[in-house]
Amino acid sequence: MKFSDIGERSLISRITEMLGGLEHDDCAVIGIDGDYLVVTTDMLHRETDFPAQATPWQIGWMCAAVNLSDIAAMGAEPLGVLIASGIPPETDVGFIDEIFRGIRDCVEAYGTEVLGGDTDAHRELTICGTALGRVSRGRILRRRGARPGDLLCTTGSLGGAGAGLKALNLGRIDLARRLLEPRPRLREGIALAGTGAVTAMMDNSDGLALSLHDLAEAGGTGFVIEYERIPIADEVKAIAESDDEALEMVLRAGGDFELLFTVREERIDDAREACEFSVIGRAVENGIWLVRDGSRMQIPRIGYEHGS
Missing domain, CATH: 3.30.1330.10 (PurM-like, N-terminal domain)
Incomplete structure (x- = not known):
């Protein structure tokens, strides 16, 4: 092997x-x-x-x-x-x-x-x-900690790095800066930790789908995300040829380096004082799910991995 x-x-x-x-x-x-x-x-x-x-x-x-x-x-x-x-x-x-x-x-x-x-x-x-x-010690954020009912959130927009990779292959280097010059969310991470409202956090450097599975495994939960609430990057909208391709860039492609985190629902206003972010779903008992056009489907464990 x-x-x-x-x-x-x-x-x-x-x-x-x-x-x-x-x-x-x-x-x-x-x-x-x-x-x-x-x-x-x-x-x-x-x-x-x-x-x-x-x-x-x-x-x-x-x-x-x-x-x-x-x-x-x-x-x-x-x-x-x-x-x-x-x-x-x-x-x-x-x-x-x-x-x-x-x-x-x-x-x-x-x-x-x-x-x-x-x-x-x-x-x-x-x-x-x-x-x-x-x-x-009172402010550190771990991957574990999410509980069913917590809101699932992300900073920034998603899929930009994946779109950048396609853009490079097409000679569109103007759409690849997100991929080539990632911006770590240090200010946001520190501010979110200071609110006490965040229950779990990680960066999504390997893509949204794989990060959801990692976050769920660490906390013993599942997640449901809503397609309509995903903040899709402008680079994706500029280069994806279909909604399905755009979703693939968001779920599978790594390199965005946004923060993926959960917040107690009753503390969401406190978290919003720390930085701008989008609520894209919720923690549930088990499974990783996407709701799109009224249908609910499982999100497989896909994303960027070395050696595969």
Whole structure:
């Protein structure tokens, strides 16, 4: 049996069981006095993670942004980022400079810094980021915590990154910025955590469908979403050839880096004081469902996975 036979999620489950059980959150959590230190790491590769059209600056920005998005999902303040890079020896130094300018610009845009890291030679451009954040114990947000009746919400709009991937294949780079320059929702994550109204949260970096299944598994619930309430990105509307294709971009494509979260219904007004978001459904006892044109259908566990 090979990695490609089972996919990323199944491999993670095997490793987790081998290590004695780890909680599936966006970050690891370490208690420090009255706070939590949250830590995440993400490895990106030239061939599988960066579109050929991405500039070196965008490659650097993406490396920092994907890690900061995990910090946002915990409701934490970023403390800094470590960068380990494996660089092919034939790479032009100017190209490398631009990668690290992109990293620097991203972390500075979100009020943090690069703390250090490691650089080595490697056959394929590979960059591993590690981000650290801090949040009080009373404010941390986990994937578990949703209960039936909670409202399901998302920041921003959905499907833009998936639309960007199609746009690149069509030569429409003007519609691909969402994909190439993701914007982690740090401000929103911190503000939502501060309300005390949010019961569970994660980022939807692997697509809405897979994120719903992950959130449901962590909390022991299900979800029903309403098609008419999904905030579909303008990029999707500009390039999708049908409503079905638009829905596929929303459900399956990764890379949006929005926050997917649940709120106690009686506290929804408190949550709305934190930031703008859309209510797209509700937590239920079990199952992952989509209601569209009066019909209810199951949403399969589909989305972006490495190795599959």
